[in-house]
Amino acid sequence: MSEINAKVVIITGASSGLGEATAHRLARGGAKLVLAARREERLKALTDQINEQGGDAIYRVTDVTKREQVEDLAQAARDTYGRIDVLINNAGVMPLSPLNRLKVDEWEQMVDVNIKGVMYGIAAVLPTMRDQHSGHVINLSSVAGHVVFPAAAIYCATKFAVKALSEGLRQESNGEIRSTNISPGAIATELTTTISDDKTAQGVNELYEMAIDADAIARAIAFAIEQPADVDVNELIIRPTQQQL
Ligand SMILES: NC(=O)C1=CN([C@@H]2O[C@H](COP(=O)(O)OP(=O)(O)OC[C@H]3O[C@@H](n4cnc5c(N)ncnc54)[C@H](OP(=O)(O)O)[C@@H]3O)[C@@H](O)[C@H]2O)C=CC1
Numbered sequence: 001m002s003e004i005n006a007k008v009v010i011i012t013g014a015s016s017g018l019g020e021a022t023a024h025r026l027a028r029g030g031a032k033l034v035l036a037a038r039r040e041e042r043l044k045a046l047t048d049q050i051n052e053q054g055g056d057a058i059y060r061v062t063d064v065t066k067r068e069q070v071e072d073l074a075q076a077a078r079d080t081y082g083r084i085d086v087l088i089n090n091a092g093v094m095p096l097s098p099l100n101r102l103k104v105d106e107w108e109q110m111v112d113v114n115i116k117g118v119m120y121g122i123a124a125v126l127p128t129m130r131d132q133h134s135g136h137v138i139n140l141s142s143v144a145g146h147v148v149f150p151a152a153a154i155y156c157a158t159k160f161a162v163k164a165l166s167e168g169l170r171q172e173s174n175g176e177i178r179s180t181n182i183s184p185g186a187i188a189t190e191l192t193t194t195i196s197d198d199k200t201a202q203g204v205n206e207l208y209e210m211a212i213d214a215d216a217i218a219r220a221i222a223f224a225i226e227q228p229a230d231v232d233v234n235e236l237i238i239r240p241t242q243q244q245l
């Protein structure tokens with residue numbers, strides 16, 4: 001039996017990009033999926049598609065910046081499937097800009113979604129995973145969680161924080177809970193569309209001409225999940241072969 005088959009997996013940010021690609025891949029592996037994001041139409045269409053193709057998925061509209069909504073999401077997984085095997089903290093935003101543009105609202109949005117959303121996710125599943133004596137938290141950091149580059153100070157700060165959360169969880173896991181930090185480079189998704197600074201958007205769009213398909217990350221996530229319980233894949237960096245950064 002595949003180590004993905006029948007696992008109960010929560011995916012945040014499942015309405016597009018990496019989350020959506022991961023949902024399709026894990027559904028094909030037999031996972032039971034609990035899909036979350038804010039855009040209900042997209043979530044419903046994805047859930048219907050997976051179920052029509054013989055998979056097993058439910059969805060909950062969830063804003064990860066709202067702690068109680070993330071708790072409700074974890075409760076939905078327990079109510080429907082009785083356990084939580086994997087949480088994929090994938091929801092994230094990347095409105096890049098130089099610090100001197102003082103786009104403080106966007107800074108706060110990045111902190112709220114990229115850091116606090118991940119914290120709320122961990123808080124929502126940790127007691128269940130402790131009770132089960134097993135579980136796996138997969139956090140989406142970034143190449144920007146390893147290197148800092150201009151116009152990305154706040155985004156990088158959030159992704160360094162995600163990396164720290166992944167490592168802290170690993171060290172405190174008591175040999176029961178696996179922790180995987182996934183660090184993608186340029187991947188073709190909607191992530192770059194929220195950049196409101198024109199000059200930054202232009203530079204990022206040039207970088208993303210080399211972007212690779214979201215399934216590259218879905219495959220990496222599946223690889224981490226399908227390892228035996230005593231194997232913890234802690235860190236994966238996946239870039240386009242052409243990417244220098
Ligand atoms: N694409 C890339 O090149 C890279 C991506 N990453 C990371 O991968 C993750 C996924 O991004 P990607 O798929 O590329 O981008 P997308 O923009 O395609 O997807 C982002 C997802 O996050 C969700 N989201 C945003 N804000 C919230 C919120 N407040 N509450 C719940 N969900 C939210 C969106 O759903 P909705 O709007 O419906 O809520 C959407 O499903 C992010 O953490 C990103 O930082 C890391 C490195 C590179």
Ligand SMILES: O=CCS(=O)(=O)O
Pocket residue numbers: 094142143144184185186187245
């Ligand atoms: O998160 C974004 C990936 S990159 O642009 O830093 O490579």
